[in-house]
Amino acid sequence: MVTKVIAHRGSKGTAPENTLISFREALEVGSDGIELDVHLSKDNFPVVIHDETIDRTTNGSGLVCDFTVEELQQFDAGGWFHNRFKGEKIPTLEEVLVFLTESNFSGVLNIELKTDKNEYKGIEMMVLELVASLKPQYPIIYSSFNYATLERLLEINPEAEYALLFNEKNRNFMTLNESIPVKGWHTGLKTLTSVLKMKNNIPLRVWTVNTTILLSYCFRKKVDSVITDFPKKALHVRRLVQG
Ligand code: G3P
Ligand code: MG
Numbered sequence: 001m002v003t004k005v006i007a008h009r010g011s012k013g014t015a016p017e018n019t020l021i022s023f024r025e026a027l028e029v030g031s032d033g034i035e036l037d038v039h040l041s042k043d044n045f046p047v048v049i050h051d052e053t054i055d056r057t058t059n060g061s062g063l064v065c066d067f068t069v070e071e072l073q074q075f076d077a078g079g080w081f082h083n084r085f086k087g088e089k090i091p092t093l094e095e096v097l098v099f100l101t102e103s104n105f106s107g108v109l110n111i112e113l114k115t116d117k118n119e120y121k122g123i124e125m126m127v128l129e130l131v132a133s134l135k136p137q138y139p140i141i142y143s144s145f146n147y148a149t150l151e152r153l154l155e156i157n158p159e160a161e162y163a164l165l166f167n168e169k170n171r172n173f174m175t176l177n178e179s180i181p182v183k184g185w186h187t188g189l190k191t192l193t194s195v196l197k198m199k200n201n202i203p204l205r206v207w208t209v210n211t212t213i214l215l216s217y218c219f220r221k222k223v224d225s226v227i228t229d230f231p232k233k234a235l236h237v238r239r240l241v242q243g
Contacts (some may be wrong), residue, residue, distance in 0.1 A: 011026045014121070020095070033225065041072055042076070073090060109138055145170060162180070164184070186205045
């Protein structure tokens with residue numbers, strides 16, 4: 001079994017996270033998958049950005065939920081990373097799904113619903129309906145740190161694939177796993193060793209694995225996937241460790 005390399009927010013280490021150029025770069029280096037984060041705009045469109053505010057990753061300021069999509073897309077989401085990325089926009093989830101389809105993407109897409117601080121009422125239905133309407137050919141895994149979100153997703157579509165997202169601040173994942181039937185565990189690095197000791201058959205995807213030492217460790221342990229900011233480097237290390 002070969003460990004999959006999933007590009008975290010696209011190729012976050014080499015391009016502005018959660019933008020189309022970051023996803024394109026992830027595809028170009030041959031990533032097996034892409035992870036992205038979703039919030040809701042003021043006019044209830046799922047948009048792809050990591051934080052609750054636009055301050056860190058655009059030239060604007062304020063809460064994502066206080067702007068319509070049209071307003072959000074006026075901001076520059078690339079220049080903060082490097083001048084050559086000026087002009088990148090905050091993409092809608094629809095734009096990313098269509099982009100991946102048009103790129104003949106056949107890897108796995110991990111959609112993380114960022115409902116940890118703002119519940120974004122209705123986001124689960126909106127995301128599932130959008131995906132259903134676009135019928136992507138690639139597999140999708142939904143994850144969230146907010147287990148109420150996972151429960152709502154499961155209620156709406158029990159057939160889709162869900163993963164429990166956790167880190168050291170969220171150690172109750174083991175008991176929760178019994179009540180939420182998930183097909184994957186997305187563990188932070190700090191909980192990795194305790195999870196590896198559990199030896200269950202749930203596919204393990206580890207975030208955020210960036211250094212050669214940690215990548216090698218995960219490849220030797222043959223975890224299902226590493227979620228990394230540096231997919232090109234991770235693929236190189238994988239070749240050295242797993243052949
Ligand atoms: O989904 C894995 C990872 O992205 C979770 O943390 O904060 O980078 O979204 P974060
Ligand atoms: Mg994420």
